[in-house]
Amino acid sequence: MVKSQRPGIQPTSPPAPAVAPAGTFPVAGGPVSVAAASPQDPATLPLEAPPPDSRTRARNLLIGLQDSICAGLERLDGTGRFEEESWQRPEGGGGRSRVMKQGSVFEQGGVNFSEVEGTELPPSILSQRPEAKGHPWFATGTSMVLHPNNPYIPTVHLNYRYFEAGPVWWFGGGADLTPYYPFLDDARHFHRTLKAACDSVDPAYYPVFKPWCDEYFFLRHRGETRGVGGIFYDYQGPGGVLYKGQNPEGAAAAVSQRLGPLQQNWEQLFQLAGACGQAFLPSYVPIAEKRRSIPFGPRERDFQLYRRGRYVEFNLVFDRGTIFGLQTNGRTESILMSLPPLVRWDYGYTPEPGSREALLTSLFTRPQNWLEDAGLDALCAPHRAVY
Numbered sequence: 173m174v175k176s177q178r179p180g181i182q183p184t185s186p187p188a189p190a191v192a193p194a195g196t197f198p199v200a201g202g203p204v205s206v207a208a209a210s211p212q213d214p215a216t217l218p219l220e221a222p223p224p225d226s227r228t229r230a231r232n233l234l235i236g237l238q239d240s241i242c243a244g245l246e247r248l249d250g251t252g253r254f255e256e257e258s259w260q261r262p263e264g265g266g267g268r269s270r271v272m273k274q275g276s277v278f279e280q281g282g283v284n285f286s287e288v289e290g291t292e293l294p295p296s297i298l299s300q301r302p303e304a305k306g307h308p309w310f311a312t313g314t315s316m317v318l319h320p321n322n323p324y325i326p327t328v329h330l331n332y333r334y335f336e337a338g339p340v341w342w343f344g345g346g347a348d349l350t351p352y353y354p355f356l357d358d359a360r361h362f363h364r365t366l367k368a369a370c371d372s373v374d375p376a377y378y379p380v381f382k383p384w385c386d387e388y389f390f391l392r393h394r395g396e397t398r399g400v401g402g403i404f405y406d407y408q409g410p411g412g413v414l415y416k417g418q419n420p421e422g423a424a425a426a427v428s429q430r431l432g433p434l435q436q437n438w439e440q441l442f443q444l445a446g447a448c449g450q451a452f453l454p455s456y457v458p459i460a461e462k463r464r465s466i467p468f469g470p471r472e473r474d475f476q477l478y479r480r481g482r483y484v485e486f487n488l489v490f491d492r493g494t495i496f497g498l499q500t501n502g503r504t505e506s507i508l509m510s511l512p513p514l515v516r517w518d519y520g521y522t523p524e525p526g527s528r529e530a531l532l533t534s535l536f537t538r539p540q541n542w543l544e545d546a547g548l549d550a551l552c553a554p555h556r557a558v559y
Contacts, residue, residue: 478516
């Protein structure tokens with residue numbers, strides 16, 4: 173593993189403000205997210221060509237990630253099995269969707285892989301990367317969303333992707349955790365594992381990618397983050413600043429500007445995708461194993477279904493990849509795989525003051541420095557929400 177040494181980088185990630193999510197690019201059958209506009213004109217960045225076998229290596233990494241994640245999740249569930257459906261895209265390429273239903277742990281979950289190509293880039297991409305015009309393009313990605321049965325087990329999302337058009341290429345990805353009942357130890361474990369994966373390649377990554385995740389998965393109309401976050405990154409190519417999102421005044425942009433422009437190469441970013449992708453099972457399985465046997469009743473189930481509504485709101489209102497995919501020739505079932513099988517909206521609901529539901533709403537849907545803020549323990553301890 174190549175690791176960049178960057179002395180003086182502090183692994184802190186200040187809370188991000190409420191901003192709109194970045195844009196997305198659809199890989200047919202399932203949207204592959206990309207950030208909106210880079211703060212630095214991409215046309216001025218050096219066009220370092222990818223390796224000759226870049227597409228094969230990216231594909232093998234991502235389809236292998238789908239295989240390993242599915243195998244690990246089947247071991248965790250015990251009874252549930254993924255059913256696979258392969259599909260083809262008329263314009264070029266295809267993919268395979270794997271869905272598990274009514275398992276012991278997972279009510280529904282899907283892990284998708286896609287590998288598509290074409291000749292005409294959409295205007296939304298060309299407006300951001302005009303140097304890609306006229307080049308055949310290639311995109312591949314693996315995406316996953318898991319909706320557990322037990323409300324004490326969080327929902328989780330993952331997506332890692334690679335895009336190429338002639339000399340223009342970039343990696344993107346991330347993972348985020350959406351709990352329904354608060355456990356500080358779970359949030360810390362998830363972030364600690366992803367931070368270690370980022371740090372294994374470059375310690376500059378997590379301090380930018382963590383607040384970028386808080387920023388991206390934000391529901392403006394609710395004033396809430398989708399959950400406790402994780403990491404998010406996009407448009408990572410050979411140069412420029414790390415942050416390429418939409419809020420130049422936000423926390424991620426501030427850390428990125430302090431770091432300044434960074435030279436990255438294809439091998440380094442390929443390793444980042446591999447390290448973060450392989451960190452998923454260690455980041456999530458211990459949480460699910462720890463919470464799967466906690467008893468729950470109608471109150472917890474109703475709150476889980478209510479909070480799932482926020483997941484639906486984000487995916488259908490803000491996720492531009494979902495919207496764009498539905499407006500184009502994407503595979504609808506795979507695009508909407510991220511939605512939960514059951515959900516509810518309860519008009520005017522407010523949690524009971526002092527309840528764990530209130531703690532989830534007030535603390536765990538706001539950007540926090542999960543790894544370094546010792547004050548979070550005092551807020552969670554009275555609710556038995558630390559461990």
